[in-house]
Every structure is written in C-alpha cells, then in structure tokens.
Amino acid sequence: MKKSIGIIGYGNLGRGVALALQKSPDMSLAAVFTRRDPASISPLGGALSLPLADVASWRDKIDVMVLCGGSATDLPTQTVEYAGLFNVVDSFDTHARIPEHFSAVDKAARESGHLALISAGWDPGMFSLNRLYANAILPEGSDYTFWGRGVSQGHSDAIRRIPGVRDAKQYTVPVENALQAVRSGQRPQLETRQKHTRECFVVLEDGADAYDVERAIKTMPNYFADYDTTVHFISQEELNANHSGLAHGGMVFRSGVTGEQGEHTHIIEYRLTLDSNPEFTGSVLTACARAVCRMAAQGHRGCLTLFDVPPATLSIMTGEELRRHLL
Amino acid sequence: MKKSIGIIGYGNLGRGVALALQKSPDMSLAAVFTRRDPASISPLGGALSLPLADVASWRDKIDVMVLCGGSATDLPTQTVEYAGLFNVVDSFDTHARIPEHFSAVDKAARESGHLALISAGWDPGMFSLNRLYANAILPEGSDYTFWGRGVSQGHSDAIRRIPGVRDAKQYTVPVENALQAVRSGQRPQLETRQKHTRECFVVLEDGADAYDVERAIKTMPNYFADYDTTVHFISQEELNANHSGLAHGGMVFRSGVTGEQGEHTHIIEYRLTLDSNPEFTGSVLTACARAVCRMAAQGHRGCLTLFDVPPATLSIMTGEELRRHLL
Missing domain, CATH: 3.30.360.10 (Dihydrodipicolinate Reductase; domain 2)
Structure with a gap:
C-alpha cells in the first residue's frame, strides 16, 4: 500500500518533491494544496490541485504533508498550524531561528499526536x-x-x-x-x-x-x-x-x-x-517523508530533525539489502 | 557517571580507541584485555592491562567492549563470543561476509540481552x-x-x-x-x-x-x-x-x-x-561506543550497524546543542 503524500505550495520546491515522488515506488502524490487558483496548476503525475483552504478535510487521507513554502514568512506559521492536522516535513532554513521553530512545531505536533521533521534539505540538512x-x-x-x-x-x-x-x-x-x-x-x-x-x-x-x-x-x-x-x-x-x-x-x-x-x-x-537546488532539496524532503511515515507508525510523536532519524529509515531498501549492497 | 569502556586487542587500532577515549569526557577506559603478556602493555591513561582469559569476570563492570582484532580471523569468532557477555562494537570489514557476521552476532546478542554494533570505521562505516x-x-x-x-x-x-x-x-x-x-x-x-x-x-x-x-x-x-x-x-x-x-x-x-x-x-x-587510519577508525569506534551505551539503556538488543543509529546518538552534545550549533 503506497503512502499518500500531500504538498503545500507548488513552486520550484514543491515541483521538486513531486518529481522525487515519481522515483519513489512506495509513495504517491495525492494532492497539491495552493493559495493560487488551483486550476492554474497541473501537478505532475495527475495528482489533484486543491485550494489550501480545504486542506483540513484531507486530514485522514494524507500520511505526510510536505510543506514547500518559504522560511521567511510561510513556514514559521504553516508548519506549526499543519502539524496540528498532519505528519509534516519542512525545509525551514533560517539557522538562527531553528530552536524556536523546533519548540513551536514540537508543541503543536505533540498536542495533536503527529510527527514533524523540520529543517531538511542540504543546509540545513545534509550539511x-x-x-x-x-x-x-x-x-x-x-x-x-x-x-x-x-x-x-x-x-x-x-x-x-x-x-x-x-x-x-x-x-x-x-x-x-x-x-x-x-x-x-x-x-x-x-x-x-x-x-x-x-x-x-x-x-x-x-x-x-x-x-x-x-x-x-x-x-x-x-x-x-x-x-x-x-x-x-x-x-x-x-x-x-x-x-x-x-x-x-x-x-x-x-x-x-x-x-x-x-x-x-x-x-x-x-x-x-x-544542477538544480530545488530538485535536490525536494529529493531530500521526499526521503524524509518516507522516514516520517515509518517513524510515526513506530509511535514517534513531536518534532525531529535529520539528527534523530536512523539513516536506514530514509531508504526504500530493507535493512538486509542495505547491509548487503551499501555497507 | 562516566561510562566504562573496555578494549580487546591493543594493536594500532586498540591504541586509536584509547586515544579517542581521552577526548571523550563521558567515557573512560577501564581495562585493556590482551592475548599477549599483560605486563608488556601500558595502556594510555593508566587503564589496567589484563589477560584476555579473565575477561568474563568483568561482565558487570564494562558498559561497552570495543573489539580491536582483525577481520580475517579474530572478529568472526570474538564478536560473537563477547556479545554473549558485553555490549560490543567492532570494525568487521570483510564486506562480502557482513550478512553472515551480522546474523551470528545478532543471535548471540539477543540471547544474552546485549547490544552489538558491527562494521564501524570508515569503509565500512562512514563511507x-x-x-x-x-x-x-x-x-x-x-x-x-x-x-x-x-x-x-x-x-x-x-x-x-x-x-x-x-x-x-x-x-x-x-x-x-x-x-x-x-x-x-x-x-x-x-x-x-x-x-x-x-x-x-x-x-x-x-x-x-x-x-x-x-x-x-x-x-x-x-x-x-x-x-x-x-x-x-x-x-x-x-x-x-x-x-x-x-x-x-x-x-x-x-x-x-x-x-x-x-x-x-x-x-x-x-x-x-x-594521517592515521587506525586513529581515525578508533575515533569512529569510540563514538559508536557512546551510541551503544545510550541505545542499550533505551532497551535496544541484538545487532546494529551505523545504518540503524540516529546520528545524534553518536555525539556528546545534547539535542538542543546540536540543533543550535550544527544544524
């Protein structure tokens, strides 16, 4: 059963996530949620394009919501708000404000019983x-x-x-x-x-x-x-x-x-x-969405960063395959 | 309370672990166990040098035993044997035989209620x-x-x-x-x-x-x-x-x-x-010993590799410090 992924915000980064999901046979893009006119957006792979205002009605139909807004004004409020409804992943990259963002998201996710992974991408993230x-x-x-x-x-x-x-x-x-x-x-x-x-x-x-x-x-x-x-x-x-x-x-x-x-x-x-900053960042967020599905199913709640994620959890391969081929 | 670390085998790699422990204020080297004449070895930092034959009597005094023998003949038997007595870390590096080593160590560690981390170092390991x-x-x-x-x-x-x-x-x-x-x-x-x-x-x-x-x-x-x-x-x-x-x-x-x-x-x-392969490898094994202490305390049992270890678990810094300074 493929995991159902949503995207909020369909700019370069959102499109990067949609592209990465096409290479991830264990996940599929259910819908893109946008503040723009949904009819103006045709998500890759035939996913739905829906108004952001309707997102709450999808709370039982999305395993992980990937937030693809900007760190300056979107994510500080969006990640906190949507961690109340969904398991979420974001790429919040204002380094100096990560501790306060972490606290706010952690509180919201614990109260609603969800799992959030923030500040994924390459810096913060892989770096x-x-x-x-x-x-x-x-x-x-x-x-x-x-x-x-x-x-x-x-x-x-x-x-x-x-x-x-x-x-x-x-x-x-x-x-x-x-x-x-x-x-x-x-x-x-x-x-x-x-x-x-x-x-x-x-x-x-x-x-x-x-x-x-x-x-x-x-x-x-x-x-x-x-x-x-x-x-x-x-x-x-x-x-x-x-x-x-x-x-x-x-x-x-x-x-x-x-x-x-x-x-x-x-x-x-x-x-x-x-070659493409948003497509690479979107690929990292997509691997993180996989890890969030798995860790939420294991009972993890609250806010995480990549520091807390066992690396194998990001990969589609089994532990045995990883040990045999990549160790 | 510092964690008590033991080393089996005091060649270049064992000495690399002893050096790394001197930079790890949360761990201390209790004893080195050797097949050689213990009197011929003076471990760094004034730790004891003891005959390997006596190692079982230390089973309640060592939090993690770091196995510093070779992959060809020592580790295939030693890691399995000592996972029956201790939480252990090794650097088993015969890539083709990792799956069978993992199985044997996993079985021994589960039966004795210990945690083992194998194949740490740089390849296998960081690579x-x-x-x-x-x-x-x-x-x-x-x-x-x-x-x-x-x-x-x-x-x-x-x-x-x-x-x-x-x-x-x-x-x-x-x-x-x-x-x-x-x-x-x-x-x-x-x-x-x-x-x-x-x-x-x-x-x-x-x-x-x-x-x-x-x-x-x-x-x-x-x-x-x-x-x-x-x-x-x-x-x-x-x-x-x-x-x-x-x-x-x-x-x-x-x-x-x-x-x-x-x-x-x-x-x-x-x-x-x-500059020094054994000192770098010893430094990786030492960070892994820290992770094994923590994950064993959380209830993990059996065999792990670095693929299964949340990265933060390797660091002496708290989650909050890591997010503030390294994220």
Missing part, C-alpha cells in the same frame, strides 16, 4: 548531518562551510529592494585559496571576507544611477559590506538568458586532529554540486 | 553511511568508491607470502582521470583497472630473483592481475624509513539525476584524508 558526524568522530578540530557557486535568493532579493534596480541575481562564490588552505590541514582562521566573494548581476531601471546602485549594494550591512563584491550591470534579456539557472552547491569540512599531541590531521570533506 | 544517504536522496544514479592513496594491509600481506620476499608495502592509488570523469557528472562505466593502480615497495631476500618476484606479484589473481601494478625494489632500511606511515583515505561519490527526463545532474562527494 548539518556531516557536521554532526564529523564533530562526533573528531571532537578536536575546526568546522568550515562554504556555499556556491550558486544564486542566493536572499541576497538577490536584497538587491532588488534598492531604488533604481529592476532585477538582479547574486552569486555566492567560495574563495579558492581558502578551500586550499582548509584542504591542506592548516586549520586557518578565516574572516567572512576570506571565505566567499559575492558577484551581482543587476538590471537598472531607466534613468537609474549605476554608481549610486553599486555603492548601495557594496555598503549594505550584513548582506554585502563584509564581502568583496563585484557588480555587473546587464540587460534584462541577458539576465533572463544567462542567469536563470538553479544550480548551487557547497562544501562542509571538518579538519581535526588525533594522537597524543594532536600530531595526526584528518580532513573530512562533503561536497555537493547540484 | 557506507554516505552511500546510504546518497542513494536514498538520488535513487537514479551511480555509486563510485575510491580508496587511497594509502597502504592496503591485505595486499602487503599477499606480497610478503611470495617466496623470496622479505618485506613489502602496497599502496592503493586512485586514478586521477577516473576521479575527474566522475566529478564531471559523466557517470562513466569504470573497469577495475581504470579506478585504481597498485604501487608496491618490496624488499627481497638475499639471492631472490627480482624478475620472478615482480612477475608473481603482477599476475596474482584478485590482488594484482586486474590492475596496473608498479613494483619498486628497495632496501629494508628504506622501507622502514619511508613506508611505515599509516595514512589512508578515499572518496565516495553518488552521481545522480533528477527532473522529468533526468536533465539535472547532482554530484555528492565524501572525501577522507587521514
């Missing part, structure tokens, strides 16, 4: 898992996380809010020298500026002053002021043609030591090179 | 975990595992058994072109010969024929015949001076696709660069 494993193995050492080369939605949005900017994309780019220093085992102390550069492609409004816009970008606190930033002004046509890709990736390192005097260095590197 | 996670996320794709550059104990032993050979070390070396092809997302079909080369440093007995020895190495079935093998004849002094290191490492890749037509490629790479 977090690698930080955890590597820290557990090498307690004496340093962590390094690099992102890119890939588009940062948050930084692109920040540029678009500047007066005179019509459109923009911002690439986060890891600094090659910093990567080499980490890989060499030196355990360098790296300032923000030494780890990443920021490359911006900006389309100006007619009559906007390029100098003013460039200065506004480069001096923007938090987003750009602490980085070496390059700004390229291009046409809308060029932005659409060359900068609409969804590729991303990054690397997590643990550089640690063992031995009586810390004389042996070990480098653990985990690297992702992704 | 296996990465294969599992990557396969669960990207069901459509190819796996690649490369080892080295590092000494293969099994291949070195095989050379030493050839008449006329006094001593030898064999390095497994990944082929750079193959790595590049995998990283590019091509999903190449790689023959054994295309993935690794084998480099041998051999000390001859007086009067041995170098030509015969080289031919015996290069034509040895399973070990060398399917590889491009280089043989260097050197003196014992040079072997001791330049080839006694314990560095190793390797890479696991998953190259997978998503999208309606598989149009997006994703590369997941996990890479280890280890």
